[in-house]
Amino acid sequence: MIIRILLESDIPIYRQIRNAVIEGIALGHLKPGEGLPSVRQLSSELGINLHTVNKAYTLLKQDGFITIHRQKGVVVNQRTEMKLSQWQQDQLSQELKPLIAEAFCRGLELEGINRICKNIYIQFKEP
Amino acid sequence: MIIRILLESDIPIYRQIRNAVIEGIALGHLKPGEGLPSVRQLSSELGINLHTVNKAYTLLKQDGFITIHRQKGVVVNQRTEMKLSQWQQDQLSQELKPLIAEAFCRGLELEGINRICKNIYIQFKEP
DNA sequence: TAACTGTTATATATTAACTATAACATATAC
DNA sequence: GTATATGTTATAGTTAATATATAACAGTTA
Structure with a gap:
């Protein structure tokens, strides 16, 4: 790669x-x-x-x-x-918070956030 | 505050x-x-x-x-x-990508990601 | 006048990031 | 065995980012 x-x-x-x-x-x-x-x-x-x-x-x-x-x-x-631990999930949540807060202030709805996440997610593939 | x-x-x-x-x-x-x-x-x-x-x-x-x-x-x-510009949305997407990629590798489904985003989002309030 | 405000300038200290070079134990191929 | 790889560790140095210290300036407020 x-x-x-x-x-x-x-x-x-x-x-x-x-x-x-x-x-x-x-x-x-x-x-x-x-x-x-x-x-x-x-x-x-x-x-x-x-x-x-x-x-x-x-x-x-x-x-x-x-x-x-x-x-x-x-x-x-x-x-x-690579399995997700509880600590790692908390960490993810903590890293997402400022990003989602900023998006929220800028008027992006939850549906918009979900759409962006989905567009990223669908690019990924199981091995 | x-x-x-x-x-x-x-x-x-x-x-x-x-x-x-x-x-x-x-x-x-x-x-x-x-x-x-x-x-x-x-x-x-x-x-x-x-x-x-x-x-x-x-x-x-x-x-x-x-x-x-x-x-x-x-x-x-x-x-x-504070309105979201296209550039800012691209920026957000770029910042989300490594976080979602890591979560994906660790087996978190899209529904799990949406759930985490929602739990953050619902804390926020319109002025 | 005195006490605030944000802003700018200069200099310095501290830490994070990156580089340079070398050495070590280990493994692979000839 | 010799030569060439591997990751790892150590030491030293450089550069850039972050944070501090001190001072001054033009406005504003009481």
Whole structure:
């Protein structure tokens, strides 16, 4: 899978990589068991430092999205290993709150929010 | 309205203030025409610097949530001045994407996402 | 006049993000 | 064995974002 980053973005590079991998998994571009490029390879491709990629991979590992395997390298986990915990759901709710509050102030109805969420959601595929 | 910040949070203080004001407006705790504390007053209350509050207010002004009035000070705008632009909707969609992608990977269905959004949304009130 | 308001300027401190280079144990291929 | 990969760790340095400190300015209000 091709990972793109924007050096001008206000989102840190390691976070852009993290998001790109998660979105890649959700979109079905990255399937369980599939390998990701090594930290040296990806950092070279993107023209950035090894440690920036490593930071992204470490986050993805902590969050259950990938496993670092001694032989196979960096591998995408099964969906069962990504299961939503109560803490993660609370975290999601906390991150959604300011976004929905802003949309509400701007006059967007619940139906409008649901429509936007759906348009994002339908792009995603089960593995 | 009482604004709370967490100095240990990984979210910058000026952004916490921005979010708190927007959520305050959405919740109906801050009504159109209502005044906000001055930058010196709020910074003093929170034990932080004047410029940090000023940065938050400047953002809120740019985003159409407040107006700086020479006589009245900092005032909450009418909802009509906060209206959602196409650019803002695209921005919202872009910010939602990684959150929904993560939730999808973790097995949360669209109905679950809608439920979480609704639970946040129903707390909000029209002015 | 005195005490406020937001705004601007300048300088500095602190922290987060990113880079550079090197080394280590381990694994794979020749 | 040798060479080349892998992730990981350590150290040092740079750059950018965040937050602070202090001061001043033009208005406004009492």
